[in-house]
Amino acid sequence: MADEKIKVAYWPGCVSRGFTPELHGSMAWVADAIGIELVELDRANCCGAGVIAEHNQELADTLNARTFALAQQTGLAMMNICSTCQGAQSECQQRLDADSSYRAHINEVLSGQGLAYEKGKDGFTNKNFLWLLVEDYGLDRLASLVQRPLSGLRVGPFYGCYIVRPKERLGYDEYPDRDVYLEKVIETLGGQVVEYDGARKCCGFPVITMNRETSLRQAGTHVGDAIDAGADCLVTPCPLCHLNLDMQQPEAAKVVNRDLGLAVLHLPQLVALALGAEPKELGMTKHIASTGWVEERLSVGAAV
Amino acid sequence: MADYTIKVRRFQPESGSGPYWEEFNVDLEPSLSVLDALLQAKDREDGSLAVRCSCRAAICGSCGMKINGQSGLGCKTQIGEAQEQANKMKAATGVTAAEASSPIGAQSPESQDAVRATGQEEAGPGPITATTETTAPIVIEPMGNMPVIKDLVTDMESTHWTKIRRVTPWLLPHGEAPEREYVVEPESMIDITQSMACIQCGACVSSCLSMEADPDFIGPAALAKAYRFVGDPRDAETVERLHDLAEDPHGIYDCTHCFSCIDACPKGVAPMDQIMRLRRKAGEEGIEDPNSGHAHEIAFVKIIEKKGTLDEAMLVQESYAPGIKGKLKPTKRGIVETIKSLPTIIRALRKRKVGPLKAIPGTHHKLPGDAMGEVKEIYTHAEEHREEFNLYIKGEEGDEEAAIEERLEPPRTHTPAGEEAQNG
Numbered sequence: 001m002a003d004e005k006i007k008v009a010y011w012p013g014c015v016s017r018g019f020t021p022e023l024h025g026s027m028a029w030v031a032d033a034i035g036i037e038l039v040e041l042d043r044a045n046c047c048g049a050g051v052i053a054e055h056n057q058e059l060a061d062t063l064n065a066r067t068f069a070l071a072q073q074t075g076l077a078m079m080n081i082c083s084t085c086q087g088a089q090s091e092c093q094q095r096l097d098a099d100s101s102y103r104a105h106i107n108e109v110l111s112g113q114g115l116a117y118e119k120g121k122d123g124f125t126n127k128n129f130l131w132l133l134v135e136d137y138g139l140d141r142l143a144s145l146v147q148r149p150l151s152g153l154r155v156g157p158f159y160g161c162y163i164v165r166p167k168e169r170l171g172y173d174e175y176p177d178r179d180v181y182l183e184k185v186i187e188t189l190g191g192q193v194v195e196y197d198g199a200r201k202c203c204g205f206p207v208i209t210m211n212r213e214t215s216l217r218q219a220g221t222h223v224g225d226a227i228d229a230g231a232d233c234l235v236t237p238c239p240l241c242h243l244n245l246d247m248q249q250p251e252a253a254k255v256v257n258r259d260l261g262l263a264v265l266h267l268p269q270l271v272a273l274a275l276g277a278e279p280k281e282l283g284m285t286k287h288i289a290s291t292g293w294v295e296e297r298l299s300v301g302a303a304v
Numbered sequence: 305m306a307d308y309t310i311k312v313r314r315f316q317p318e319s320g321s322g323p324y325w326e327e328f329n330v331d332l333e334p335s336l337s338v339l340d341a342l343l344q345a346k347d348r349e350d351g352s353l354a355v356r357c358s359c360r361a362a363i364c365g366s367c368g369m370k371i372n373g374q375s376g377l378g379c380k381t382q383i384g385e386a387q388e389q390a391n392k393m394k395a396a397t398g399v400t401a402a403e404a405s406s407p408i409g410a411q412s413p414e415s416q417d418a419v420r421a422t423g424q425e426e427a428g429p430g431p432i433t434a435t436t437e438t439t440a441p442i443v444i445e446p447m448g449n450m451p452v453i454k455d456l457v458t459d460m461e462s463t464h465w466t467k468i469r470r471v472t473p474w475l476l477p478h479g480e481a482p483e484r485e486y487v488v489e490p491e492s493m494i495d496i497t498q499s500m501a502c503i504q505c506g507a508c509v510s511s512c513l514s515m516e517a518d519p520d521f522i523g524p525a526a527l528a529k530a531y532r533f534v535g536d537p538r539d540a541e542t543v544e545r546l547h548d549l550a551e552d553p554h555g556i557y558d559c560t561h562c563f564s565c566i567d568a569c570p571k572g573v574a575p576m577d578q579i580m581r582l583r584r585k586a587g588e589e590g591i592e593d594p595n596s597g598h599a600h601e602i603a604f605v606k607i608i609e610k611k612g613t614l615d616e617a618m619l620v621q622e623s624y625a626p627g628i629k630g631k632l633k634p635t636k637r638g639i640v641e642t643i644k645s646l647p648t649i650i651r652a653l654r655k656r657k658v659g660p661l662k663a664i665p666g667t668h669h670k671l672p673g674d675a676m677g678e679v680k681e682i683y684t685h686a687e688e689h690r691e692e693f694n695l696y697i698k699g700e701e702g703d704e705e706a707a708i709e710e711r712l713e714p715p716r717t718h719t720p721a722g723e724e725a726q727n728g
Binding site: 015018022042043045046050053054055062095097105112165167176193202206207209213247248285288 | 392393395396397398399513514516517518521553557558559560561562563564566567574580583584587595596597600601602604605608612613614615616619620623624641644647648651652655656657658668669671672675678679681682683685686687689690691692693695698699700701
């Protein structure tokens with residue numbers, strides 16, 4: 001697929017256009033740099049983040065069927081940039097794909113809008129940017145574009161629950177390595193993988209308004225473990241994890257009663273840095289935990 | 305036959321020393337189980353190796369353990385698959401599950417760090433394919449979130465059984481008992497078959513990430529058990545049960561929705577899905593809880609109805625001070641929590657992460673008008689239907705065996721979990 005152009009129906013999610021605007025901008029930068037054409041689904045709706053399904057499963061399934069149908073109208077596969085969108089949408093897709101009469105029932109509602117979700121012969125494809133990067137774009141192709149290898153940068157992966165579990169729903173039968181893709185990307189970009197206990201654990205965000213202490217203890221523990229393992233930063237494909245790990249980090253530090261201060265990068269930011277982008281154009285000044293140390297490490301790496 | 309190395313986390317309380325790792329070499333078919341490997345090591349090398357087991361067929365639920373960090377049953381995990389998993393993680397991360405897990409490292413941080421540093425140098429930068437030949441030991445640990453009695457034997461009483469008893473795990477029917485048995489429609493029991501499949505192995509408790517941060521959380525096994533009775537048409541205290549589980553600050557709204565229990569469960573109980581069913585039912589009863597869990601759910605649902613996408617500032621405000629349709633009604637907890645979240649908001653504003661406009665509830669971008677109309681239409685329809693599609697019951701299309709029952713013809717307004725399963 002050497003220089004084959006990739007074009008996707010792009011679902012940016014809500015948080016990338018809300019509290020993590022730097023993610024939306026960074027994704028646009030990366031897409032442009034590596035040649036992925038994004039056809040934004042600007043009429044699509046929130047995935048429900050599991051909360052709408054908790055309230056009414058049929059409502060969540062119909063809302064996401066609408067998004068899938070909008071993507072299908074473009075004739076392209078869909079891409080998202082949020083682990084939570086991936087998980088919540090995959091859950092609804094699994095139910096929709098399991099039974100044609102349920103699909104017909106849901107499509108009845110969409111028909112008035114000129115929309116229909118079809119399972120199709122090969123199934124509907126909706127991939128997080130992380131999956132697309134490894135499975136469709138290719139790491140060799142990515143490696144060939146690296147301008148500033150992240151030499152010496154020690155990066156801890158943080159996946160987000162919704163993109164690693166449940167395995168049976170998230171295509172692990174076909175792609176068993178999806179839970180080590182972040183490590184592969186970090187190495188492709190020339191960085192060093194830091195393994196620590198929290199890489200595939202929960203950031204705590206889903207209960208931040210319900211049980212603040214539990215939530216922040218989770219975030220604080222994982223950030224602390226990564227620091228203890230020698231990480232210079234974390235990287236995540238999930239903006240909701242970013243909210244708890246970065247935006248809430250000073251509060252999490254109070255709960256776990258220790259100093260933290262670890263930069264948390266969005267996946268497109270890490271990729272863009274290796275492709276030569278400047279931290280400022282990636283919105284890194286908007287982060288709560290300073291990214292200064294990462295920038296320093298990179299400039300040292302570049303000088304050597 | 306193939307050779308495997310298993311690395312077991314051992315602990316003998318009588319020795320007076322802490323836990324330690326010990327490796328055993330075993331020799332068995334890849335299709336045999338991790339439990340078989342442990343029993344071989346016990347038989348040939350060290351008879352004192354403690355592991356609880358009985359049926360060896362994933363029925364008794366005795367051999368819960370962590371294999372390469374993943375909670376499950378020793379007898380249901382093939383040794384060949386465990387080897388592949390161990391190799392994959394080692395190749396990707398440069399460390400084994402034993403080195404990445406915390407308990408022993410916490411007791412000897414120096415050695416832990418040393419291992420990490422070496423591992424990382426080996427991995428280094430460069431293509432990952434160079435290390436795919438790695439053979440890593442299969443790491444076996446006792447279950448998490450419970451005290452260890454000896455080696456792989458954990459104390460199920462102090463966490464698991466205590467929490468199970470917490471949810472009153474027996475039927476509470478009212479009225480006179482029938483002369484013979486209770487008669488129920490088979491369809492009304494279908495929805496609880498999933499939670500009835502539990503074998504009490506504790507794997508979900510071991511994997512629970514909420515319990516890791518909050519040991520008081522009632523937890524996945526007990527809450528799945530609770531749903532087994534809440535969904536039972538013979539039970540007459542469903543509403544009381546829901547109040548109890550929602551009003552406990554460590555109850556249904558303490559689940560962090562991480563899916564760990566779903567992957568850990570060897571019987572497809574999907575405890576987290578049962579917790580979500582409990583939340584739905586508690587919500588339908590309009591039960592207000594001390595965690596603002598129900599308020600959060602309603603706030604989320606209404607914001608999407610109003611705007612199509614999530615307005616985070618509005619979600620925070622609405623969770624604490626519901627008022628989307630009229631005047632704000634802040635709860636006491638809401639005021640306290642809002643004050644607690646102020647430093648975060650101020651920091652975000654100062655960093656220009658969030659513009660002053662976005663920090664104001666209700667100003668987040670909204671879908672275009674006609675798209676909003678479509679979202680509204682979906683809401684109107686779904687609020688009338690509320691169908692639940694339970695894959696455990698229905699199975700995948702074309703998978704006749706898994707489909708216990710043919711799906712009833714639409715239009716169908718309720719699931720088996722709906723009306724029929726209410727108090728009979």
